[in-house]
Amino acid sequence: xxxxxxxxxxxxxxxxxxxxxxxxxxxxxxxxxxxxxxxxxxxxxxxxxxxxxxxxxxxxxxxxxxxxxxxxxxxxxxxxxxxxxxxxxxxxxxxxxxxxxxxxxxxxxxxxxxxxxxxxxxxxxxxxxxxxxxxxxxxxxxxxxxxxxxxxxxxxxxxxxxxxxxxxxxxxxxxxxxxxxxxxxxxxxxxxx
Numbered sequence: 001x002x003x004x005x006x007x008x009x010x011x012x013x014x015x016x017x018x019x020x021x022x023x024x025x026x027x028x029x030x031x032x033x034x035x036x037x038x039x040x041x042x043x044x045x046x047x048x049x050x051x052x053x054x055x056x057x058x059x060x061x062x063x064x065x066x067x068x069x070x071x072x073x074x075x076x077x078x079x080x081x082x083x084x085x086x087x088x089x090x091x092x093x094x095x096x097x098x099x100x101x102x103x104x105x106x107x108x109x110x111x112x113x114x115x116x117x118x119x120x121x122x123x124x125x126x127x128x129x130x131x132x133x134x135x136x137x138x139x140x141x142x143x144x145x146x147x148x149x150x151x152x153x154x155x156x157x158x159x160x161x162x163x164x165x166x167x168x169x170x171x172x173x174x175x176x177x178x179x180x181x182x183x184x185x186x187x188x189x190x191x192x193x
Contacts, residue, residue: 005070006065009063034081037134038142038146044084056073075161075162133180140172141173143162145176147161155173
């Protein structure tokens with residue numbers, strides 16, 4: 001339990017604007033990366049971050065101090081992303097925005113023997129294919145895969161964020177990985193999994 005965040009939430013609830021600004025500073029980048037990875041559009045990710053903080057601010061009285069603040073704020077952001085995905089038509093574009101360095105956590109898991117220019121090009125192409133494959137994941141698998149592999153959350157934390165049993169999370173992570181494996185296996189074989 002992060003007592004600093006709980007204390008900041010209490011102070012914010014009491015009207016301390018500096019405390020709320022500290023919460024914003026602590027979470028704005030994390031929430032942006034979460035939203036960007038789920039929505040794959042920077043302007044939508046920025047909208048989600050703003051909406052998340054607006055909801056946090058207006059609902060601070062509902063925050064249960066016995067729970068982790070991070071779980072509460074991630075739940076709000078994830079639900080907003082899921083709502084946004086439900087409202088939009090499926091759009092699996094290979095030309096979607098992909099800033100350099102985005103998703104480095106996931107891609108650092110890829111093996112690399114040498115850092116030659118050729119291997120860098122291969123790795124970059126592989127990263128783009130993984131991004132595109134993640135974008136095509138069904139909605140219910142996409143959120144758990146992103147939280148598990150890009151935000152390095154435990155199954156329990158994902159269950160808390162999404163409000164579902166750990167067994168369901170485990171099943172969805174497994175099925176999401178299988179979906180990605182089937183999608184990427186023809187090109188990469190067993191290199192990734």
